[in-house]
Amino acid sequence: MAQTMETMKKPGAQPTRGYKSRGSLQRGENLWGIAFVSPMLIGVIILVLFPILATLVLGFADWNFVQGWDGIRWVGFQNFRQLLEDDMFIKSVRNNILFLLTVPIYMMISMALAILIDRFVYMKGYFKVAYFMPYISNIVAVAVVWQVLFQPSYGPINEILRTLGMSNPPKWIADPNFALISIMLISIWISIGFNLIIYIAGLQAIPKDLYEAADIDGANGWTKFRRITLPLLSPTSFFLLVTGIISTFKVFEIIAVMTQGGPIGSTTMMVWYLYDTAFINLKVGYASSIAAVLFGFVMLITLGQWVAQKKWVNY
Numbered sequence: 001m002a003q004t005m006e007t008m009k010k011p012g013a014q015p016t017r018g019y020k021s022r023g024s025l026q027r028g029e030n031l032w033g034i035a036f037v038s039p040m041l042i043g044v045i046i047l048v049l050f051p052i053l054a055t056l057v058l059g060f061a062d063w064n065f066v067q068g069w070d071g072i073r074w075v076g077f078q079n080f081r082q083l084l085e086d087d088m089f090i091k092s093v094r095n096n097i098l099f100l101l102t103v104p105i106y107m108m109i110s111m112a113l114a115i116l117i118d119r120f121v122y123m124k125g126y127f128k129v130a131y132f133m134p135y136i137s138n139i140v141a142v143a144v145v146w147q148v149l150f151q152p153s154y155g156p157i158n159e160i161l162r163t164l165g166m167s168n169p170p171k172w173i174a175d176p177n178f179a180l181i182s183i184m185l186i187s188i189w190i191s192i193g194f195n196l197i198i199y200i201a202g203l204q205a206i207p208k209d210l211y212e213a214a215d216i217d218g219a220n221g222w223t224k225f226r227r228i229t230l231p232l233l234s235p236t237s238f239f240l241l242v243t244g245i246i247s248t249f250k251v252f253e254i255i256a257v258m259t260q261g262g263p264i265g266s267t268t269m270m271v272w273y274l275y276d277t278a279f280i281n282l283k284v285g286y287a288s289s290i291a292a293v294l295f296g297f298v299m300l301i302t303l304g305q306w307v308a309q310k311k312w313v314n315y
Contacts, residue, residue, distance in 0.1 A: 058288035065284050079289035091265055092273040103244040106188045110195035118203045132193035143257040146186050173259055176266040183267050195240050202236035234313045242305050249298050270294050
């Protein structure tokens with residue numbers, strides 16, 4: 001035993017057999033780990049990273065994919081300069097910015113409903129399902145229902161407005177002045193359910209002891225909401241704010257089904273304009289520059305939210 005210890009202490013001594021076996025076991029675990037995650041990594045590289053890089057590269061080209069790879073013509077920053085002079089693109093950006101107003105609206109409605117359902121309503125499961133159904137419903141079915149509701153001549157909404165004394169109600173999705181507002185109302189209606197479920201989960205995670213202590217101190221309902229509920233729901237609100245703003249830049253299905261960007265481009269969003277440019281007008285290079293700008297907008301807004309969350313999110 002003493003001889004073995006002396007051998008280990010010598011500068012040129014070889015590692016013991018146990019050390020070798022542990023090293024071999026660790027290398028084997030690493031290889032098996034790589035083998036298990038490699039299908040996912042390959043999928044992410046092929047389906048996510050490669051398309052992103054290809055889009056950024058094609059943003060500097062003038063290319064119609066019908067012409068094949070030989071038709072690529074590199075134009076530098078010409079596509080991005082053209083975007084600054086493209087009235088329809090500027091209009092789509094403005095529409096996207098206006099569409100951001102839906103996020104705080106449905107977040108406030110969802111929070112109020114979540115508090116009411118969580119504390120004052122029986123049969124909570126029924127209301128959760130009822131409000132969540134629009135979020136998981138087929139977008140085509142949702143669009144058909146709202147097309148009937150917004151029908152200018154005999155739609156239920158305008159019939160109610162006429163009953164209330166409005167002689168000339170809006171034409172909604174047929175009117176350029178109200179089409180975007182109509183899409184925003186539909187988006188709010190669809191999004192309330194998801195936000196409601198998340199807020200209820202956040203409310204149930206708040207310790208009841210805090211409210212009991214506030215009751216003992218004589219705090220009223222508004223004080224408990226402002227001092228306990230709102231601060232402890234701030235991480236939930238931050239999550240919903242980030243995902244909600246990102247989702248507003250991805251609005252496509254409801255526009256494709258209901259308005260196709262019309263009337264007169266009043267509901268054209270960046271994603272719809274990108275689709276129309278790439279797959280209708282076949283300007284893939286120009287569409288890639290739109291995608292690059294869209295990616296930049298989302299990244300800047302998300303980074304701004306991450307910086308600002310340090311001042312109002314309480315973990």
